[in-house]
Amino acid sequence: MTTGYRCSLCNRTYRIEERVFCCGCGGYLEVAGAPLLGKEAFRSRVRGIWRYREAFGLPEDAVPVSMGEGNTPVVERRFDGVSCRLKLDYMQPTGSFKDRGASVLLTLVRHLGITDICEDSSGNAGAAVSAYAAAAGVRCTVFVPAYTPTGKITQMRMYGAAVVKVPGKRQDANDAALQHAQNLFYTSHLWHPYFVMGLKSAAYELWEECGESVETLFVPVGSGGFLEGLFSGFDSLFRAGYAAKLPKLIGVQASACTPIHTAFTTHLDGYADVSVGTTVAEGIAVQRPPRAAAVLGAIRASGGYTIAVEDGEILDAARTLSESGIYVEPTSASVIAAWRKADKNDKEGAVLVLTGSGLKATDRYSGYFS
Numbered sequence: 292m293t294t295g296y297r298c299s300l301c302n303r304t305y306r307i308e309e310r311v312f313c314c315g316c317g318g319y320l321e322v323a324g325a326p327l328l329g330k331e332a333f334r335s336r337v338r339g340i341w342r343y344r345e346a347f348g349l350p351e352d353a354v355p356v357s358m359g360e361g362n363t364p365v366v367e368r369r370f371d372g373v374s375c376r377l378k379l380d381y382m383q384p385t386g387s388f389k390d391r392g393a394s395v396l397l398t399l400v401r402h403l404g405i406t407d408i409c410e411d412s413s414g415n416a417g418a419a420v421s422a423y424a425a426a427a428g429v430r431c432t433v434f435v436p437a438y439t440p441t442g443k444i445t446q447m448r449m450y451g452a453a454v455v456k457v458p459g460k461r462q463d464a465n466d467a468a469l470q471h472a473q474n475l476f477y478t479s480h481l482w483h484p485y486f487v488m489g490l491k492s493a494a495y496e497l498w499e500e501c502g503e504s505v506e507t508l509f510v511p512v513g514s515g516g517f518l519e520g521l522f523s524g525f526d527s528l529f530r531a532g533y534a535a536k537l538p539k540l541i542g543v544q545a546s547a548c549t550p551i552h553t554a555f556t557t558h559l560d561g562y563a564d565v566s567v568g569t570t571v572a573e574g575i576a577v578q579r580p581p582r583a584a585a586v587l588g589a590i591r592a593s594g595g596y597t598i599a600v601e602d603g604e605i606l607d608a609a610r611t612l613s614e615s616g617i618y619v620e621p622t623s624a625s626v627i628a629a630w631r632k633a634d635k636n637d638k639e640g641a642v643l644v645l646t647g648s649g650l651k652a653t654d655r656y657s658g659y660f661s
């Protein structure tokens with residue numbers, strides 16, 4: 292298998308040894324030639340995301356940087372008289388779904404012999420990349436918005452990462468990381484296609500556990516990488532002849548930051564240029580998501596749509612979830628808030644992906660609920 296990248300805009304190809312995170316033309320990259328999953332994957336005795344490694348398109352001799360990520364549970368709950376299923380994807384080594392992407396991306400980084408990386412994050416991706424960099428023996432610098440909760444910054448520093456606080460909005464941290472990308476390998480979860488490859492694994496898990504019964508899937512959307520990864524996974528199951536149809540993907544954004552929601556509702560192919568406010572759901576406040584075209588394409592191809600939710604609705608949803616024993620951060624609770632507002636036919640039995648542990652947001656919640 293030849294491994295490399297293809298530009299989504301101009302079709303230029305790159306070898307993985309070229310250490311690029313985007314095309315010279317500015318387009319985002321896709322992994323070229325990742326095979327469809329064979330039946331052997333579903334018979335494997337390996338647990339977690341590495342069960343599906345052939346679908347990641349990594350070099351065959353790359354040794355996984357793994358800490359037991361993936362294989363997260365699905366539980367049923369009933370809210371407002373309607374049943375739904377919750378995929379508890381925050382039950383991972385660093386407390387968020389981002390470990391799926393970080394495990395695959397750092398496997399590539401170590402395989403290429405890279406010793407210094409940088410990333411920008413509002414929290415969870417920074418923690419995941421810091422932890423997997425530590426496990427891989429790679430030095431890591433993370434640029435975070437200055438408003439990032441202290442607990443998340445401490446978690447990154449505990450993993451040994453250098454954390455640089457950038458004043459301003461989430462986008463300013465992104466710009467700061469891009470400036471440093473000339474010296475350090477920029478392992479951006481916003482840009483890098485191997486991060487998305489790792490996120491695909493959640494679709495395979497849902498398929499193995501729930502099969503065709505996954506008809507509607509609610510996913511929080513910041514950069515949209517998780518939604519893109521879930522689509523990519525289900526689409527490959529469809530193309531390989533396992534799944535008869537794709538689940539409807541419903542992307543959830545906070546009303547204070549809606550570049551994807553606005554683009555979807557006004558029929559744009561890339562992100563909408565929106566003004567951005569602050570939100571309790573800082574994990575989905577990405578003003579200019581670089582892979583927006585792929586995210587919008589995935590929502591449309593699945594027959595899905597987008598929903599925006601207010602902070603008050605998110606906090607209510609967090610409380611409702613907690614009262615059923617499930618403690619997640621506001622970004623994750625947004626999917627419950629959106630599910631409550633969704634079309635009636637899309638609610639019963641829907642799967643809602645919960646992405647980040649509430650333990651990362653206890654300080655924030657104490658300001659609202661104590």
Ligand SMILES: [Zn+2]
Pocket residue numbers: 298299300301302303314315316317318
């Ligand atoms: Zn290009």
